[in-house]
Amino acid sequence: MLKTYRNIATQDTADNMHFNTATSMGLLSCHQCGKLWKGAEQGERCGHCNATLHMRKPDSINRTWALLIAACIMYIPANMMPVMITSTFFESHQDTILSGIIFFWVSGEWGLAAVVFIASFLVPLLKLASLFILVISAQQKSPWRQLERAKLYRMIELIGRWSMLDVFVVSLLVGLVQLQGFAQITAGIGIVAFGAVVVLTMLASISFDPRLIWDTETSHNDAPQIAISEITSTGIAAAQEST
Amino acid sequence: MHEISDLIACEQCDAVFQKLSLANGEIARCTRCGAEMDRNAQQRRNHLLPLTIASLIIFVIANTFPIVEMELQGLHSQTTLIGAVLSLATEGISIVALLVLATTILFPFMQMLILFYLLVPSRNPDNPLGHRPGFSLLIRVMQMLRPWGMVEVFLLGVLVALIKLSNMATIIPGIALWAFCMLTVMLTVVVSFNPRYLWQLEESGQ
Ligand SMILES: [Zn+2]
Ligand SMILES: [Zn+2]
Numbered sequence: 001m002l003k004t005y006r007n008i009a010t011q012d013t014a015d016n017m018h019f020n021t022a023t024s025m026g027l028l029s030c031h032q033c034g035k036l037w038k039g040a041e042q043g044e045r046c047g048h049c050n051a052t053l054h055m056r057k058p059d060s061i062n063r064t065w066a067l068l069i070a071a072c073i074m075y076i077p078a079n080m081m082p083v084m085i086t087s088t089f090f091e092s093h094q095d096t097i098l099s100g101i102i103f104f105w106v107s108g109e110w111g112l113a114a115v116v117f118i119a120s121f122l123v124p125l126l127k128l129a130s131l132f133i134l135v136i137s138a139q140q141k142s143p144w145r146q147l148e149r150a151k152l153y154r155m156i157e158l159i160g161r162w163s164m165l166d167v168f169v170v171s172l173l174v175g176l177v178q179l180q181g182f183a184q185i186t187a188g189i190g191i192v193a194f195g196a197v198v199v200l201t202m203l204a205s206i207s208f209d210p211r212l213i214w215d216t217e218t219s220h221n222d223a224p225q226i227a228i229s230e231i232t233s234t235g236i237a238a239a240q241e242s243t
Numbered sequence: 244m245h246e247i248s249d250l251i252a253c254e255q256c257d258a259v260f261q262k263l264s265l266a267n268g269e270i271a272r273c274t275r276c277g278a279e280m281d282r283n284a285q286q287r288r289n290h291l292l293p294l295t296i297a298s299l300i301i302f303v304i305a306n307t308f309p310i311v312e313m314e315l316q317g318l319h320s321q322t323t324l325i326g327a328v329l330s331l332a333t334e335g336i337s338i339v340a341l342l343v344l345a346t347t348i349l350f351p352f353m354q355m356l357i358l359f360y361l362l363v364p365s366r367n368p369d370n371p372l373g374h375r376p377g378f379s380l381l382i383r384v385m386q387m388l389r390p391w392g393m394v395e396v397f398l399l400g401v402l403v404a405l406i407k408l409s410n411m412a413t414i415i416p417g418i419a420l421w422a423f424c425m426l427t428v429m430l431t432v433v434v435s436f437n438p439r440y441l442w443q444l445e446e447s448g449q
């Protein structure tokens with residue numbers, strides 16, 4: 001079911017493989033339809049699907065930084081302010097994200113406490129930390145643990161959405177518990193900040209270009225420049241491995 | 244500017260590879276960063292249209308009927324998804340109401356409608372996918388919507404809310420809860436289909 005490609009690259013030692021990149025070969029790839037173009041300028045339109053061609057996502061580092069910092073600022077009210085206010089006939093009770101988790105924990109719902117803890121507390125925190133690591137190391141063109149960083153990026157793309165959990169929980173409780181005068185749940189301002197953290201971190205990871213992870217100083221200077229005609233005429237065979 | 248059709252570049256690390264022709268269901272991964280680069284989507288396509296239609300029907304059911312009914316000392320309360328969104332909006336938290344509306348109703352619905360429009364066979368038997376109007380724009384819209392449809396997260400949210408309430412009230416799951424379970428399973432298949440591969444299908448004229 002799975003095929004792996006072999007790069008049209010030279011391999012000087014077993015563990016030091018120089019990959020030819022579209023950038024080093026003077027090609028631009030279309031992020032919409034995947035076609036590769038030679039002799040195209042940045043900002044030109046793809047001849048197949050008409051999307052704008054870019055070498056890297058435009059202004060990726062700056063945009064990611066801006067969104068990441070905004071997310072960090074919102075993270076504070078998201079955790080300090082109440083996300084939900086429960087009013088009954090006798091009392092009114094405010095819940096923050098963390099107090100909601102603690103409530104599940106002390107009432108013996110450990111599985112649930114774990115799920116909400118992971119989705120609402122751990123994931124946003126991990127996401128902020130990971131984005132910092134990614135954007136700082138990319139800015140310094142660091143060759144440090146590139147494969148792990150690429151995997152980290154794919155992971156935060158995958159799990160980021162799950163932090164929206166608390167927004168949905170609060171929405172449903174607000175919609176459902178409207179027993180006039182008897183019990184009523186209203187949303188607190190904290191849920192706005194919390195939703196903003198989730199949206200901002202998702203936007204930050206979307207604006208980050210994972211190709212920047214691989215744009216190290218060495219990858220541009222040392223990579224052997226092979227002309228395309230050479231590659232195709234020598235016909236370097238592509239490997240087909242089945243797993 | 245001319246096309247290099249025998250090479251392919253990795254979307255996530257920019258490494259360039261010789262393009263392989265893939266058999267049905269095969270997936271090509273980048274040896275440098277491990278990202279998925281290409282896949283033969285012909286087979287998937289046959290399941291995709293019926294699944295999209297079924298998802299649309301289930302989606303309507305999930306949003307028409309109440310998700311859950313609550314009973315507390317003789318008082319009844321029930322809500323649909325739209326009802327919850329409206330409660331939020333009337334409380335003045337309309338920005339969160341908008342976020343919930345977009346991620347659970349609007350975006351998934353748009354994704355399904357666009358996919359339906361792009362996949363439903365055209366009258367022209369030689370080129371069923373055809374160059375239908377707005378093809379590239381709609382694929383772009385789908386790519387943009389992809390991270391923001393969150394029906395599966397919403398379902399988990401429903402379950403958490405129900406367990407939370409079950410401590411203080413009697414909870415009766417509604418029809419829409421089961422519909423949301425089914426919708427989540429189907430959308431996982433439908434939405435995991437990368438819209439980029441529609442270009443592949445368009446080219447092969449299938
Ligand atoms: Zn294109
Ligand atoms: Zn790659």
